[in-house]
Amino acid sequence: MTVKSRTGLEEYLQSRKKMVDEALERYLPREQSFPEVIFQAVRYSTLAGGKRIRPILCIAAAEAVGGNAEEVLPFACALELVHTYSLIHDDLPAMDNDDFRRGRPTSHKVFGEGMAILAGDALLTEAFYLMTKKERGERFKAEARLEVIHEIAKAAGFFGMIGGQVVDLQSQGKTVDHDTLYYIHTHKTGAMILASVRAGAILGGADTLCRDCLNEYGKNIGLAFQITDDILDIVGDKDLMGKTTGADENMHKVTYPSTMGIDKAKQQGITLVKDAIAALAPLDQRADPLRKIALYVIERQL
Amino acid sequence: MTVKSRTGLEEYLQSRKKMVDEALERYLPREQSFPEVIFQAVRYSTLAGGKRIRPILCIAAAEAVGGNAEEVLPFACALELVHTYSLIHDDLPAMDNDDFRRGRPTSHKVFGEGMAILAGDALLTEAFYLMTKKERGERFKAEARLEVIHEIAKAAGFFGMIGGQVVDLQSQGKTVDHDTLYYIHTHKTGAMILASVRAGAILGGADTLCRDCLNEYGKNIGLAFQITDDILDIVGDKDLMGKTTGADENMHKVTYPSTMGIDKAKQQGITLVKDAIAALAPLDQRADPLRKIALYVIERQL
Numbered sequence: 001m002t003v004k005s006r007t008g009l010e011e012y013l014q015s016r017k018k019m020v021d022e023a024l025e026r027y028l029p030r031e032q033s034f035p036e037v038i039f040q041a042v043r044y045s046t047l048a049g050g051k052r053i054r055p056i057l058c059i060a061a062a063e064a065v066g067g068n069a070e071e072v073l074p075f076a077c078a079l080e081l082v083h084t085y086s087l088i089h090d091d092l093p094a095m096d097n098d099d100f101r102r103g104r105p106t107s108h109k110v111f112g113e114g115m116a117i118l119a120g121d122a123l124l125t126e127a128f129y130l131m132t133k134k135e136r137g138e139r140f141k142a143e144a145r146l147e148v149i150h151e152i153a154k155a156a157g158f159f160g161m162i163g164g165q166v167v168d169l170q171s172q173g174k175t176v177d178h179d180t181l182y183y184i185h186t187h188k189t190g191a192m193i194l195a196s197v198r199a200g201a202i203l204g205g206a207d208t209l210c211r212d213c214l215n216e217y218g219k220n221i222g223l224a225f226q227i228t229d230d231i232l233d234i235v236g237d238k239d240l241m242g243k244t245t246g247a248d249e250n251m252h253k254v255t256y257p258s259t260m261g262i263d264k265a266k267q268q269g270i271t272l273v274k275d276a277i278a279a280l281a282p283l284d285q286r287a288d289p290l291r292k293i294a295l296y297v298i299e300r301q302l
Numbered sequence: 303m304t305v306k307s308r309t310g311l312e313e314y315l316q317s318r319k320k321m322v323d324e325a326l327e328r329y330l331p332r333e334q335s336f337p338e339v340i341f342q343a344v345r346y347s348t349l350a351g352g353k354r355i356r357p358i359l360c361i362a363a364a365e366a367v368g369g370n371a372e373e374v375l376p377f378a379c380a381l382e383l384v385h386t387y388s389l390i391h392d393d394l395p396a397m398d399n400d401d402f403r404r405g406r407p408t409s410h411k412v413f414g415e416g417m418a419i420l421a422g423d424a425l426l427t428e429a430f431y432l433m434t435k436k437e438r439g440e441r442f443k444a445e446a447r448l449e450v451i452h453e454i455a456k457a458a459g460f461f462g463m464i465g466g467q468v469v470d471l472q473s474q475g476k477t478v479d480h481d482t483l484y485y486i487h488t489h490k491t492g493a494m495i496l497a498s499v500r501a502g503a504i505l506g507g508a509d510t511l512c513r514d515c516l517n518e519y520g521k522n523i524g525l526a527f528q529i530t531d532d533i534l535d536i537v538g539d540k541d542l543m544g545k546t547t548g549a550d551e552n553m554h555k556v557t558y559p560s561t562m563g564i565d566k567a568k569q570q571g572i573t574l575v576k577d578a579i580a581a582l583a584p585l586d587q588r589a590d591p592l593r594k595i596a597l598y599v600i601e602r603q604l
Binding site (some may be wrong): 120162 | 464471
């Protein structure tokens with residue numbers, strides 16, 4: 001099966017994003033809860049209008065093997081909470097020291113550094129709270145829920161996102177080689193994208209073959225996504241990205257375009273997307289949203 | 303049943319602490335793993351020789367209702383990882399700004415602020431990774447494991463430890479009333495102590511009556527523990543505490559002794575310990591370690 005067009009994708013993304021946004025709004029405690037400031041802080045960052053790529057990938061992977069979008073929501077939203085925590089901590093002065101994110105001042109600029117650290121901690125904790133809440137996941141077998149939680153904890157941990165973040169932090173202001181950059185991208189961003197797809201596969205009840213296909217898709221799409229982000233950060237503009245363009249360059253960060261040139265980086269992104277789509281060959285048309293998302297990832301840069 | 307002596311407690315604490323220390327050593331990745339610095343940082347803080355009160359309470363609660371200490375270890379150690387993460391973040395310049403902990407320089411003094419934030423993040427994540435690892439908890443039903451993870455996430459989250467930390471941070475340099483102080487203590491420390499006991503009760507297979515007894519014990523012991531800590535922080539010395547004595551006073555923090563005087567605070571601690579022991583009345587001699595730990599908590603201050 002070949003997918004040449006993104007027809008219908010906008011509609012799919014919109015509808016799934018709406019489900020995720022509404023669920024996040026429902027799951028997060030009200031701003032009136034005590035102590036108010038922490039709920040203001042987590043809602044400020046979480047409901048700031050991200051693209052919800054991770055939860056949508058989780059939902060789309062589940063649907064690709066016959067799962068139900070609504071039922072997957074607690075886990076899909078947990079992925080977004082983990083992502084949001086990582087952004088808040090990543091933006092801190094001791095880390096990337098970013099003042100803007102998604103077009104708004106970052107958490108520590110609004111709530112102070114101490115509260116931003118706690119907001120990140122709270123979101124990470126809440127992700128696991130949400131996934132283990134009895135009424136949220138009773139549709140699934142307890143064993144499957146444990147497996148999904150384990151996948152997410154692994155991807156967010158030492159040998160996943162944290163590892164990537166550590167190497168990224170150590171590389172600031174240094175010239176790093178391509179292998180190091182590859183490590184950072186596949187760990188800092190790639191691991192959680194892959195986990196989103198794998199979580200959806202498990203919850204959707206994928207058999208071994210489908211799991212392998214989705215795993216291959218997730219790996220390719222994760223790296224493609226980060227390469228595209230690198231490119232956008234150079235050719236994009238502030239309005240499109242909602243953060244200061246060229247920030248990575250200013251920090252002397254090494255990116256795919258800076259190690260191999262923009263054209264070669266674009267080419268690599270296209271190859272990864274093709275591989276991602278090819279990996280889905282054994283899956284039927286229920287995997288079309290995943291195929292189209294792959295195209296979307298690469299076309300964002302145009 | 304009345305327990306008048308702590309006879310045999312040292313031995314119990316030593317043996318269970320040894321099990322916990324050895325398990326933590328086993329569970330945490332080697333320092334040679336890549337990227338090395340994060341493993342150095344988490345091992346530096348986790349293996350720095352804490353008293354392991356939370357894991358021991360978890361084990362003792364499980365044993366009190368017929369559970370097995372070895373089998374409970376992954377969950378007991380997860381509680382210690384969550385505790386250690388909270389200490390690392392609590393010590394940060396944007397929070398309590400402490401230079402010493404357990405007699406050694408704090409994480410951010412050794413590894414830098416960014417790495418200390420990541421070390422805390424990693425430990426919190428690793429706690430959930432550990433509890434969901436298949437081979438670690440296969441003795442227990444998946445439903446029980448999910449319930450324990452949920453208890454711990456809840457106690458560490460918005461309406462538990464994070465909430466207490468938020469109010470504590472907001473109260474720095476201010477005079478707070480007794481209710482606020484009570485909130486901070488029961489949330490910042492009490493919630494995780496209670497969760498340790500509750501986790502042990504679930505894993506040990508406690509029936510509803512025993513769960514209720516252990517819950518009551520956990521609530522009382524949690525507050526007693528924090529009041530004693532407050533007292534020790536004033537009357538203790540640097541060698542005993544391993545951190546700068548009087549630090550809370552220097553920060554103009556309100557403590558139980560500062561709102562009600564040392565003698566009344568001591569009296570309150572004794573009452574809570576008596577209530578904790580009384581709550582265990584329906585349990586047999588397998589709950590003796592819990593009874594003795596209660597006495598230990600209050601006698602630490604002598």
